[in-house]
Amino acid sequence: MTERQPLRCDVLVIGGGAAGVAAAAELALAGLSVELAEQRDALGGAYHRQPAGRPTAVHARGRRQWSRLVDAFARAGIAPRLRHVFLGLDSDGLAMLDDRAEGRVLVVRPRALVIAVGAIERVLPRPGWQLPGVMTAGGLQMILKEGGSPPPGDILIAGNGPLTIALAADLARLGHPPVALIEAGDPFARPAAALRLAAYPGLVAEAAGHLARVFASPTPWLRGERLTAIEPRNGRLAATIRDRRGATRTLAADLIALHDGIRPNDFGLPANEESDIVVVRAGDCREALGIRAAIADGRHAARQVIALLTQGPSIADDDAVLRQRRAQAVLGDLFRPIDGADPLAALPDETILCRCEGRTFSELRAMLAEGELSPREIRLNGRFGMGLCQGRFCADNVLHLIAAARPGDPAEPPMRLARDRWPARPVSIAALAADDDEQRES
């Protein structure tokens, strides 16, 4: 029989990406007992997870930093718990890890929790975005990194922000360039932002590397354009593309990857004030600042945990983090969409807003027309955020639409629509029930 008592440790770190590994190594170095849970089967996070034998483009300095970090982590003697998905903290302060390999829930009682689960992709709804064959750019990147090869057929990438360029470059390097890369912004039309970017040579070098790869491929980089609708046609997908003058055309593809930026991931995760346990967030799940801030932010979180556990003085923001915050602001300006209109405002009524529950814009608009419904009522009665994804895909958009319908009201945090109760991810009943006392006795 496995242990029935919760596993005790000083700090439980959730997430084996750069921020989590950095935090864990730093905490262990300070003499604390550390457990680290990673939901996938290897450390590395979204950035450093690599296909066997086919490394994707990671800048050399970043690669060196990561390997030094992994060495430090190994020296600290932490055995990462892989394929363990964090489910949340229960009301007794127990952290629950869904051990997917064993089919049971491992219970940990930590004094502190570092949450470093990375960012989440923002994907704007469009007619047809729920069709099979449409995925997120991050999802496609995960397929490339874990499988090492691209899916067959024509791939179209559309959306906004630098990640789409990195994905197109990866596909080109794997010999499978996308049919087109659609970008709502146009960095070439933002010279002021481009000049400010020069202060961040590392970012410039990485972007230039990706762009060179894309320009050397047959993939056109269509800037100032939006993918406005997707429909099935002849067994494939037909995407409507609108350019900056409003002219539309259709592109055919077998797979469409969408991406409209990233945001911190706080879905279903405990807030600090909720329990007696010290809870600190680190890396992109605290603030989406990218890989360059992640290690520094992880170490910063570790120092913060130590300060909180020992009632020491609070820790000032890290310089690297401040610098990347400025860099992200520049990137935001550089990629600001050419069409400044709210992309959600003009969507047709029948557009799906919540993919899990199949709820549409018109259903939300009808609820908003009823008057002052709270986000909770919209969630419960409209079923927005009630599906399997627990609001990851729709909470932001629903709240944006609520705010647009009620100018002057303070903006609501996404948790008012999604929620912060465990389980943060769907969890099998067999795993949850596995260690019940009664089960053991019978």
Next chain:
Amino acid sequence: MDGRGGKSVVVVGAGIVGAASAYFLAQSGFRVRLIEAKAPAAAASGAADGAVSVASKRPGPMMTTALAGIALYRQLDEEGLFAGLFKQRPTVMVAEDESEVESLTGHADALAGEGMALRRIEGEALRRYLPDVSSGVRLAIEVGNEGHAIGYEIVRRLIAASGVAVERDTTVHGLVESASGRSVAAVATSRGRVEADHFVIAAGGGSADLIGLSGIVRPRKGQLAVTERSPTLNAALPGALMSCRYLLSKDAIAGAAGTAARRFGLVVDPLRTGQFLIGGTREETADTGNDLAAIRHMLASAVRLLPPLARLRVIRVFSGVRSATRDGLPIIGRMPGRDNLVVATGFEGDGICLGPLVGQAVGRIVAGVPSELDLRPFAPDRFGQRSLVA
């Protein structure tokens, strides 16, 4: 409007009882103001198991009232008010060992004695009727004519149909006496005084302080879990599965250190969506958390009873804090010494089943129309000579 001169009523609380009261009062021509501390169905009504059921009740006033409550659900469903919101389904009580069979048989006899429609299912017929339940189940009693409704959906429908605009985020601090001292002149709220001809307090746990019933109404928490969709398994279950261990009250585990033991009453309810609602606990606390020990125990019991549930995933857990009274009966009626004040609270786990019926009764009490229901067992003055209005 029917000649009552449009008398005004303030209803405090927009849970299911307040919403139903507002609806029936508006229907009878009253000018209704519905004052709510947070938002409609923000407390127990929004976190309920939704059982519209009498199956677990013993003969007595609660059974009689619950039967009337179910009948009103059927009527409002047929009339269209609850269209699409009331899922009619039986409750299937199951027994496993000898003592459970004995206990369930006795319970079924009592229900049958009240004229309820029951079916006793055993042996081969039981396997055909409940193909997915554990082979340990030896007896099933199907209690017909019951159903399930989701509290927040009913509340929303009632409020919309009442035409009353809910005054949200408005806390009622107290009642203001009239000059005569025999009635209430106004409620003092966080947004000022609100005067009316009549007052209805349906504020769940918040009612106690307003009317001096602290100590009589106590919080009782129930934890529940919701699964992902499983249309096939859902469709194969004829109704809500209820373990009759509930009747024996023998299923209890210790609470966290220093807290009272909590009781479990296992119900697996197949929802309209294809999901399952699994509940629940009864715990003497007002905290709203969900703890692994309770959810785990509930799910383990559910899997033992319905093994294919093990394949499904839980997507959500939640808890509701209900208002329970010292004697287990709700408080419904005019407050002694206050001619124009009606209270309706203390429904514990029966608020969804009884809410519409109680709203209808409240409407009649306020209008001075004799109620078809015998509300005497629920009279507010039964707790003795306390000063009932603070």
